[in-house]
Amino acid sequence: xxxxxxxxxxxxxxxxxxxxxxxxxxxxxxxxxxxxxxxxxxxxxxxxxxxxxxxxxxxxxxxxxxxxxxxxxxxxxxxxxxxxxxxxxxxxxxxxxxxxxxxxxxxxxxxxxxxxxxxxxxxxxxxxxxxxxxxxxxxxxxxxxxxxxxxxxxxxxxxxxxxxxxxxxxxxxxxxxxxxxxxxxxxxxxxxxxxxxxxxxxxxxxxxxxxxxxxxxxxxxxxxxxxxxxxxxxxxxxxxxxxxxxxxxxxxxxxxxxxxxxxxxxxxxxxxxxxxxxxxxxxxxxxxxxxxxxxxxxxxxxxxxxxxxxxxxxx
Amino acid sequence: xxxxxxxxxxxxxxxxxxxxxxxxxxxxxxxxxxxxxxxxxxxxxxxxxxxxxxxxxxxxxxxxxxxxxxxxxxxxxxxxxxxxxxxxxxxxxxxxxxxxxxxxxxxxxxxxxxxxxxxxxxxxxxxxxxxxxxxxxxxxxxxxxxxxxxxxxxxxxxxxxxxxxxxxxxxxxxxxxxxxxxxxxxxxxxxxxxxxxxxxxxxxxxxxxxxxxxxxxxxxxxxxxxxxxxxx
Numbered sequence: 001x002x003x004x005x006x007x008x009x010x011x012x013x014x015x016x017x018x019x020x021x022x023x024x025x026x027x028x029x030x031x032x033x034x035x036x037x038x039x040x041x042x043x044x045x046x047x048x049x050x051x052x053x054x055x056x057x058x059x060x061x062x063x064x065x066x067x068x069x070x071x072x073x074x075x076x077x078x079x080x081x082x083x084x085x086x087x088x089x090x091x092x093x094x095x096x097x098x099x100x101x102x103x104x105x106x107x108x109x110x111x112x113x114x115x116x117x118x119x120x121x122x123x124x125x126x127x128x129x130x131x132x133x134x135x136x137x138x139x140x141x142x143x144x145x146x147x148x149x150x151x152x153x154x155x156x157x158x159x160x161x162x163x164x165x166x167x168x169x170x171x172x173x174x175x176x177x178x179x180x181x182x183x184x185x186x187x188x189x190x191x192x193x194x195x196x197x198x199x200x201x202x203x204x205x206x207x208x209x210x211x212x213x214x215x216x217x218x219x220x221x222x223x224x225x226x227x228x229x230x231x232x233x234x235x236x237x238x239x240x241x242x243x244x245x246x247x248x249x250x251x252x253x254x255x256x257x258x259x260x261x262x263x264x265x266x267x268x269x270x271x272x273x274x275x276x277x278x279x280x281x282x283x284x285x286x287x288x289x290x291x292x293x294x295x296x297x298x299x300x301x302x303x304x305x306x307x308x309x310x311x312x313x314x315x
Numbered sequence: 316x317x318x319x320x321x322x323x324x325x326x327x328x329x330x331x332x333x334x335x336x337x338x339x340x341x342x343x344x345x346x347x348x349x350x351x352x353x354x355x356x357x358x359x360x361x362x363x364x365x366x367x368x369x370x371x372x373x374x375x376x377x378x379x380x381x382x383x384x385x386x387x388x389x390x391x392x393x394x395x396x397x398x399x400x401x402x403x404x405x406x407x408x409x410x411x412x413x414x415x416x417x418x419x420x421x422x423x424x425x426x427x428x429x430x431x432x433x434x435x436x437x438x439x440x441x442x443x444x445x446x447x448x449x450x451x452x453x454x455x456x457x458x459x460x461x462x463x464x465x466x467x468x469x470x471x472x473x474x475x476x477x478x479x480x481x482x483x484x485x486x487x488x489x490x491x492x493x494x495x496x497x498x499x500x501x502x503x504x505x506x507x508x509x510x511x512x513x514x515x516x517x518x519x520x521x522x523x524x525x526x527x528x529x530x531x532x533x534x535x536x537x538x539x540x541x542x543x544x545x546x547x
Contacts, residue, residue: 227394
């Protein structure tokens with residue numbers, strides 16, 4: 001019935017509904033384009049931000065997971081090229097265990113079994129038992145520390161090297177630092193990309209506002225001659241842009257959910273030893289919920305600045 | 316109240332369309348602005364409603380020289396001026412009611428007050444039944460009445476009208492002239508640009524006559540009587 005009343009009024013030339021804008025902003029406009037643009041830009045920002053949050057979670061997990069852990073490795077091959085027998089390696093492992101056991105900085109030390117080592121290298125060599133049985137496996141001791149004391153670690157390494165010059169104490173620092181540098185770079189790249197997207201959005205909004213002002217120059221001039229202030233005119237553009245961009249940002253927030261769901265499903269399907277399972281931080285959900293408010297507020301600021309600047313050019 | 320001294324106006328690098336125009340509009344005075352087409356009436360009106368600034372000379376409005384005023388400082392001056400444009404300049408997406416309500420909304424009046432005043436005025440100009448119609452669906456005369464209602468709704472101190480009775484039949488034309496006279500008696504200064512000799516003879520007011528961009532003033536009997544009575 002409401003539709004019928006509107007159509008009838010339109011035919012009769014009667015104004016329907018409440019007056020929304022003194023400037024006919026909803027006529028001859030490109031509002032569809034602006035909504036689409038904000039939807040795409042918000043969507044990209046949300047995906048990139050999610051990536052940045054994930055990177056941050058990963059680096060935190062790596063740091064906290066490996067902070068107090070070291071690994072002692074005694075390779076099966078001696079420096080002279082000869083290969084130690086499993087019995088020799090087993091004996092050597094036990095002697096190293098005797099050195100480190102009871103040391104004040106050691107919380108726990110575990111001599112890894114052959115099966116455990118096989119499992120560790122299985123992602124690269126597969127589960128071919130016949131081949132794995134013939135390989136000379138090193139001795140690996142997983143050590144958990146009470147505190148990370150570099151001097152005490154050096155002292156332990158020295159003692160181990162007296163037993164076996166080939167033995168090494170791996171603090172994981174080298175590869176962990178590389179990974180942390182990589183994640184940090186990716187985080188900065190995500191931040192930079194988000195910034196570029198916001199700048200592009202701002203430019204597009206400013207362009208849309210300017211073109212709308214140019215299309216409605218006659219009406220703007222009339223309002224000016226009637227004594228309207230710049231604020232009065234600006235408020236109308238702000239409201240118009242807020243509504244359009246809120247629509248776009250809300251659509252983007254809804255569209256992000258299936259993508260997150262897909263990422264979640266994929267990450268849990270293939271359980272990687274290196275990558276933790278995909279989990280969305282509560283802070284990201286907060287960001288997702290705030291996007292339909294933050295994006296329009298940002299757009300309103302851009303629209304306000306553009307309108308005020310353009311009005312300065314009027315007599 | 317309004318003073319033009321040796322005012323000149325040119326568009327770009329073209330010749331002067333107004334040259335050495337000097338006159339004073341006393342508060343509460345009533346003037347007709349006449350002259351042949353192309354004499355500069357619309358240009359002079361645009362200077363009066365602050366649509367543009369003169370290229371030379373001095374314009375003073377309500378006791379203030381407008382030359383040094385910023386855009387924001389011109390706002391309160393513009394709010395004291397009501398304008399009826401020759402082509403009406405109604406906003407086609409707004410109803411007659413909203414067009415007339417516009418100056419009140421700009422001035423920040425309350426919606427209740429706006430509703431009451433606008434309805435009253437639209438009924439008075441004979442548009443009570445058409446107040447929610449959009450301008451394109453109104454006749455020329457009805458649009459003109461909406462434009463006049465919009466110009467007078469704020470009871471401006473200066474009312475400028477460019478051919479306000481041009482599209483109206485005699486009866487409504489005289490009714491509107493009576494409205495202008497009523498406003499004038501309440502203290503509004505009125506300037507009406509017109510070609511209508513019959514009307515100018517019927518309503519005896521001072522004539523500002525433009526010819527080739529220069530202005531001459533023809534005082535009316537009415538003006539002399541008012542001056543003697545000390546109205547100005």
